[in-house]
Amino acid sequence: MEKKDALINWFKTNTKGYLLFSGGFDSSAVLGAAMQAKANIIPIWVNNGFNRAKADDMAQQAKSLGAPELKIINVTPGQVVVDNPEKRCYHCKSHILSLAPQDGLPLFDGTTASDLGNYRPGKQALDEYKVQSPLAELGITSWETKDIAIALGADPDFADHESCLATRINYNKLLTPERIKAIYKIENYLIKQTNDYHVRCRIDDEDHMRIELSKPESYALLADASVREKLFEMGGDVCLFVTIDVKRSRPNEYDKRIKY
Incomplete structure (x- = not known):
């Protein structure tokens, strides 16, 4: 090399x-x-x-x-x-x-x-x-x-595991302890279930949490109603909606709107 x-x-x-x-x-x-x-x-x-x-x-x-x-x-x-x-x-x-x-x-x-x-x-x-x-x-x-x-x-x-959770929250939305804790819990839960280290739990605004996945088995896991309930249980206190992104995990999409 x-x-x-x-x-x-x-x-x-x-x-x-x-x-x-x-x-x-x-x-x-x-x-x-x-x-x-x-x-x-x-x-x-x-x-x-x-x-x-x-x-x-x-x-x-x-x-x-x-x-x-x-x-x-x-x-x-x-x-x-x-x-x-x-x-x-x-x-x-x-x-x-x-x-x-x-x-x-x-x-x-x-x-x-x-x-x-x-x-x-x-x-x-x-x-x-x-x-x-x-x-x-x-x-x-x-x-x-x-x-x-x-x-x-x-x-x-x-x-693969380590990542900065501050990057998960859309710009100009506060990095509150409650939001960071919810993101941490959801990502680590999904990692333990599927070894999907590229999972990203993002908060787009006060109402919407969006989970990005990268492995087929991660999407398959969502067929289990108890898993969906668990995800909402962990994220529902900070956002009204806990959703799954249909596109695989990727760098922060909002960065594309920034002129630099």
Whole structure:
């Protein structure tokens, strides 16, 4: 794997720093390569209440990739993030980066070449804090990071599992604890039933919750009335309607309306 080797070699000249670690394929590929290069890179995981994964599982993923430690930063999102504007990711990322170690060592992240043409307001914050993105620099795409991460020891199920739940709520709709909790419960319930890690439970407005699925067995599960009742039980307190999207899960459709 030429690109895996290129990534490992990159860390033979970038030997110290911190990695913004999410446990997904992208940052796992970066961490695994850094550990293979024997670079002194410390992974940092930010627990802001929007995570689908838990701290113990995140620590295990870092360990599987060879990291001797995982630094955890607990963050309470500010009101500007809770208000959920279109630039939410910028404000969230800026807050996170302001809490990163300020000892002069560089910060790295898992931005890939695939991310550069998409709506990524958090990229502005990365640029402002001079975060280095080795995957993007080397032209490595999100499709390629999956194979690299697995080859370097990442648990693929966990890498698929982790995701930011704040992205599920349509812009300018508040990121309330009740909404985040309902999304978390529904997604984890469906994952346990079908291993459909790409399930997305989205809140479009105050009345409508829309569940996106990606596996045939996930749709088949809905034939069971008790499952449908369970989904409404978990989502009915925050939305009047709990619906199933007929299209498979995909990136946030509302981003297509944003001019950038």
